[in-house]
Amino acid sequence: MHVPDGFFNAVTSVSAGAVAAAGVAVCLRGARRELDDRTAPMAGLVAAFIFAVQMLNFPVAAGTSGHLLGGALAAILVGPYTGVLCMAVVLLVQAVFFADGGLTALGVNITIMGLVTVLVGWAVFRLVTGLARGKGGVTLAAFLAALISVPASALVFTLLFWIGGTAPIEVGAVAAAMGGVHLLIGIGEGVITAVTVGAVLAVRPDLVYGARGLAKPLLLRGAEGTTTTVGEPEPVPVRGALKPFLLGGLGLTAVLAGVVSFFASSDPDGLEAVAENKGFLDQAADHLFGGWALADYGEVGGIPVGVAGIIGVGLVLLIAGGVAYAARSRDKIKV
Amino acid sequence: MGAGHHHQLYLPGGSVVHRLPPQCKLLAIFAFAIVVVATPRERFWAFAAYAVLLGVVAAAARVPVTYVGRRMVIEVPFVLFAFLIPVIGLGERITVLGLSLSVPGLWAAWNILAKATLGVAASILLAATTEPRVILIGAQRLRLPSLLVQIAMFMLRYMDVIMEEMRRMRVARESRGFEARNFRHIPVIARSAGALFIRSYERGERVHLAMLSRGYSGRMPIIQDMSASAHQWATALALPAAALAVLGLTW
Amino acid sequence: MVNSLEVRQLAYAYPDGTQALFGVDLSIARGERVALLGPNGAGKTTLVMHLNGILTPGHGTVAVAGTPVRKDTLKEVRQRVGLVFQDPDDQLFMPTVRDDVAFGPANAGVRGEDLDRVVKNALDRVGMLEAIDRPPHHLSFGQRRRVAVATVLAMEPEILVLDEPSSNLDPAARRELAEILRSLDVTVLMVTHDLPYALELCERSLILSDGVIAADGPTRELLADAELLARHRLELPYGFAIPAV
Numbered sequence: 062m063h064v065p066d067g068f069f070n071a072v073t074s075v076s077a078g079a080v081a082a083a084g085v086a087v088c089l090r091g092a093r094r095e096l097d098d099r100t101a102p103m104a105g106l107v108a109a110f111i112f113a114v115q116m117l118n119f120p121v122a123a124g125t126s127g128h129l130l131g132g133a134l135a136a137i138l139v140g141p142y143t144g145v146l147c148m149a150v151v152l153l154v155q156a157v158f159f160a161d162g163g164l165t166a167l168g169v170n171i172t173i174m175g176l177v178t179v180l181v182g183w184a185v186f187r188l189v190t191g192l193a194r195g196k197g198g199v200t201l202a203a204f205l206a207a208l209i210s211v212p213a214s215a216l217v218f219t220l221l222f223w224i225g226g227t228a229p230i231e232v233g234a235v236a237a238a239m240g241g242v243h244l245l246i247g248i249g250e251g252v253i254t255a256v257t258v259g260a261v262l263a264v265r266p267d268l269v270y271g272a273r274g275l276a277k278p279l280l281l282r283g284a285e286g287t288t289t290t291v292g293e294p295e296p297v298p299v300r301g302a303l304k305p306f307l308l309g310g311l312g313l314t315a316v317l318a319g320v321v322s323f324f325a326s327s328d329p330d331g332l333e334a335v336a337e338n339k340g341f342l343d344q345a346a347d348h349l350f351g352g353w354a355l356a357d358y359g360e361v362g363g364i365p366v367g368v369a370g371i372i373g374v375g376l377v378l379l380i381a382g383g384v385a386y387a388a389r390s391r392d393k394i395k396v
Numbered sequence: 397m398g399a400g401h402h403h404q405l406y407l408p409g410g411s412v413v414h415r416l417p418p419q420c421k422l423l424a425i426f427a428f429a430i431v432v433v434a435t436p437r438e439r440f441w442a443f444a445a446y447a448v449l450l451g452v453v454a455a456a457a458r459v460p461v462t463y464v465g466r467r468m469v470i471e472v473p474f475v476l477f478a479f480l481i482p483v484i485g486l487g488e489r490i491t492v493l494g495l496s497l498s499v500p501g502l503w504a505a506w507n508i509l510a511k512a513t514l515g516v517a518a519s520i521l522l523a524a525t526t527e528p529r530v531i532l533i534g535a536q537r538l539r540l541p542s543l544l545v546q547i548a549m550f551m552l553r554y555m556d557v558i559m560e561e562m563r564r565m566r567v568a569r570e571s572r573g574f575e576a577r578n579f580r581h582i583p584v585i586a587r588s589a590g591a592l593f594i595r596s597y598e599r600g601e602r603v604h605l606a607m608l609s610r611g612y613s614g615r616m617p618i619i620q621d622m623s624a625s626a627h628q629w630a631t632a633l634a635l636p637a638a639a640l641a642v643l644g645l646t647w
Numbered sequence: 648m649v650n651s652l653e654v655r656q657l658a659y660a661y662p663d664g665t666q667a668l669f670g671v672d673l674s675i676a677r678g679e680r681v682a683l684l685g686p687n688g689a690g691k692t693t694l695v696m697h698l699n700g701i702l703t704p705g706h707g708t709v710a711v712a713g714t715p716v717r718k719d720t721l722k723e724v725r726q727r728v729g730l731v732f733q734d735p736d737d738q739l740f741m742p743t744v745r746d747d748v749a750f751g752p753a754n755a756g757v758r759g760e761d762l763d764r765v766v767k768n769a770l771d772r773v774g775m776l777e778a779i780d781r782p783p784h785h786l787s788f789g790q791r792r793r794v795a796v797a798t799v800l801a802m803e804p805e806i807l808v809l810d811e812p813s814s815n816l817d818p819a820a821r822r823e824l825a826e827i828l829r830s831l832d833v834t835v836l837m838v839t840h841d842l843p844y845a846l847e848l849c850e851r852s853l854i855l856s857d858g859v860i861a862a863d864g865p866t867r868e869l870l871a872d873a874e875l876l877a878r879h880r881l882e883l884p885y886g887f888a889i890p891a892v
Contacts, residue, residue, distance in 0.1 A: 064474075065471060065474050065508070065511075065512035065515055065516060066429055066432060066433050066511045066514070066515030066516075067432075067433060067507055067508045067509075067510065067511025067512045067515065068474075068508055068512070070433075071430065071433050071434045074433060085541075085544070086541075089541055089543055089544070092543075093543070097614075098604075098608075098612065098613060098614035099600075099601075099604045100543060100547070100614075101543060101546035101547055101549075101550060101614075101616075102550050102601075102603040102604040102607060102740070103597070103600040103604065104547045104550075105546065105547045105548070105549065105550020105551045105553075105554065105600070105603075106550060106551075106554055106558075106596045106597065106599055106600030106603065107593075107596060107597065107600065108547060108548075108550075108551040109550070109551045109554045109557075109558045109596060110558055110592060110593055110596035110597075112551065112555055112558075113555070113558045113559050113562050113592065113596075114562075114589050114592065114593075116562075117585055117589060138597075139597075146544070146547060147547075149544070150544060150547045150548050150551055151551070153544070153548060154548055154551055154552065156519065157519070157522070157523065157531060157535075158405065158523050158528050158531065158552070159405065159470070159523065160405065160467060160470055160516050160519035160520045160523055161470050163429065163433075163511075163512065163515040163516070163519075164425065164426050164429040164515060164518075165426075165429045165430055165433045165515065166515075226504075227437075227504050227507045227508060228481045228485055228500070228501060228504030228505070228507075228508070229485055229487055229498070229500045229501065230481070230484060230485060230486065231484070231486055234484070235484065249582060252582045252583065252586065253582055253585065253586040253589060254586075255586075256582070256583045256586030256587060256589075256590065257586045257587070257589045257590040257593065258590070259590070260586065260587045260589075260590025260591065261590045261594055264590075264591075264594055265594050265597075265598075265663070266663050267661060267662040267663045268593075268594065268597050529742035529743075549742070550740065552742075553740055553741070553742065554736075554740075556784060557736055557784070599734075599736075599737060602732055602734070602737035603737050603740050605696070605699075605701050605730065605732070605737075606730070606732060606737055606740065607740065607750070608699070608701065608721075608725055609699055609725050609728065609729065609730045609751075609799070609802075610725075610726075610750050610751030610754060610798065610799070610802055611722065611725060611726055611751055611754030611755050611802070612750075612754060613722070613754070617749070617750065617753030617754050
């Protein structure tokens with residue numbers, strides 16, 4: 062469901078782009094911290110893997126099939142930072158090299174299919190593994206994380222479309238429909254993710270990022286079958302604790318819900334939906350033959366739309382920069 | 397949506413468009429897409445002019461129109477969605493062939509179809525005239541973070557390798573009589589996905605090893621560089637400039 | 648003279664707790680060509696990964712040309728140990744053969760014409776000069792393996808470590824690679840379970856079994872000891888016999 066050009070108005074596209082850029086910037090830093098100089102090849106290969114499994118079509122119900130998004134899977138297998146990077150690169154490559162997904166919609170695509178799926182997936186995963194431990198807990202958490210990440214992504218898409226989309230829709234009904242259909246797809250995503258994680262756990266448990274930390278002391282085997290024990294291995298800490306991700310998710314939600322809607326809804330399309338609900342039909346009809354381009358309508362609430370847009374983009378950048386800065390200062394405290 | 401993904405779009409050639417430095421083409425296409433998206437949907441003539449502009453680029457690049465047309469199938473899912481909007485849209489309704497359709501919804505559908513089509517066509521032209529690795533060099537010139545460029549480079553290098561592994565696994569499954577038909581078969585596919593992940597991850601580790609063995613320290617050595625002349629920039633940016641002029645003229 | 652490679656009491660376990668090495672001792676003198684034999688799962692690959700510091704020993708030491716492998720010497724060690732992987736696709740990660748062979752020297756700071764010369768020289772040594780501008784995935788498997796050797800040769804390593812060099816090669820490619828390896832004037836450690844290939848190329852062999860060195864001696868003698876081979880799950884191919892010394 063790669064969004065093409067023309068789905069969202071220019072302001073929403075640009076602000077989603079800023080959100081995506083800030084998210085990717087935070088994750089570049091985080092992934093480098095986790096993977097060091099392994100980041101490029103590891104993330105590259107995992108991105109190629111995600112690209113491949115996105116082509117796995119699975120039967121949903123009679124006659125229809127869905128395909129994997131892979132955000133939750135990526136988060137659980139390689140960690141949230143690297144997961145976001147992989148998703149972002151997959152979407153970038155699909156847009157630029159395969160013309161799949163609009164260039165101006167890249168920010169929207171990375172936000173809804175990269176940031177939202179990975180953040181929601183990881184948050185759910187950490188919550189559930191906090192409650193249910195062991196391999197069973199990991200599998201259950203993987204299922205729920207993937208299950209919820211898909212409708213969450215669809216709902217954010219609907220929300221964005223409502224405030225910055227180019228079509229007037231009944232947001233409640235569309236959200237219910239999108240959420241419902243994607244909950245069904247989410248079951249497929251959940252089963253695939255859980256079984257995939259389980260299969261990796263069975264063979265190379267050390268590769269599952271979300272399930273680290275089992276190690277035994279070393280044995281030295283002598284010539285006559287004698288054994289000596291040396292050294293205790295250091296436990297590998299699970300990075301990417303829940304808190305920064307809840308904070309990150311909260312920040313993202315705030316940016317999307319607050320700032321974007323503030324100035325994106327200065328676009329009459331979004332307003333119109335509200336107006337319709339309240340019965341101001343004449344206003345809406347008026348709009349029909351007006352334009353909606355940036356700075357086309359004189360002013361909204363006394364502020365010229367163009368200026369509002371610039372202020373909005375500035376605010377998004379400020380908040381995004383703040384998130385990035387917060388991530389960096391947390392980093393310093395840890396080290 | 398799976399179909400069409402794995403085919404590289406690059407069409408080798410030596411045209412003016414092929415020879416332009418990648419950073420110029422990337423920026424030009426991106427600017428063009430923004431102009432298209434910012435165009436009010438009532439300006440029918442502007443959209444027609446944009447299509448003509450892309451036609452000129454295609455002709456200069458010697459990319460057959462049928463080639464672009466065939467690759468447009470990627471758009472199909474959203475065309476279907478666009479047709480749905482007038483049905484579920486709000487506002488004044490008209491009746492067409494017995495169907496009650498929302499007028500703003502029709503406008504929205506037209507808007508999405510026109511802009512998405514132009515956007516996809518522009519992207520196809522970029523991908524058809526520029527080798528993937530060269531696009532990456534261009535992206536690096538445009539200050540895309542080097543780490544992202546590297547990740548994309550590795551992804552492109554190993555995409556085919558991993559798809560080939562996936563294909564072999566499918567052949568192995570099917571040669572033993574397995575075919576995914578319903579929901580119960582998902583676990584079998586997922587276990588293959590697990591195996592594929594392990595292979596991909598381990599390959600990533602080995603690639604990293606191979607890089608380390610040859611002195612990699614987090615930074616790609618610049619082996620090939622491409623700089624663009626002012627003339628090349630002007631040639632490439634003629635496309636978005638023309639689009640902008642069209643937008644101004646139809647104002 | 649300092650040995651090219653010196654391994655002492657090396658033990659290692661993977662993060663999941665599986666221990667692969669249980670105290671490995673070995674040394675290889677400069678200019679030697681040595682085969683490291685052993686069945687699957689003996690720990691050969693794990694050992695190789697310690698040689699250039701990919702894995703950090705749980706216990707024991709590794710030294711390359713007298714330099715101990717430690718965090719602060721990694722960069723130096725990695726340029727001295729030329730690792731050729733079993734799957735050339737792992738080694739050839741750049742978009743073209745030229746970029747790939749240039750990767751190592753360019754990281755070491757070689758630029759411009761010097762770089763070009765180094766690249767062409769390395770490709771020439773493996774007979775792949777004509778493939779310089781092709782993407783690796785358009786080459787045959789045997790060609791890719793030769794280019795993989797070239798990428799490492801361009802680094803001018805102290806010791807060349809080859810992981811299963813003969814695997815997946817057809818007979819002609821196998822012979823060509825053997826000729827190339829014999830023509831190189833460099834210390835070689837060849838990890839394999841292709842016993843005839845070891846005999847053809849290496850005077851001396853080591854047998855790694857269950858994470859320790861179980862035997863060390865002239866290849867011919869080790870391969871003539873049927874009982875020793877059987878004990879470590881090694882077998883000569885059907886119809887192959889070691890001629891009496």
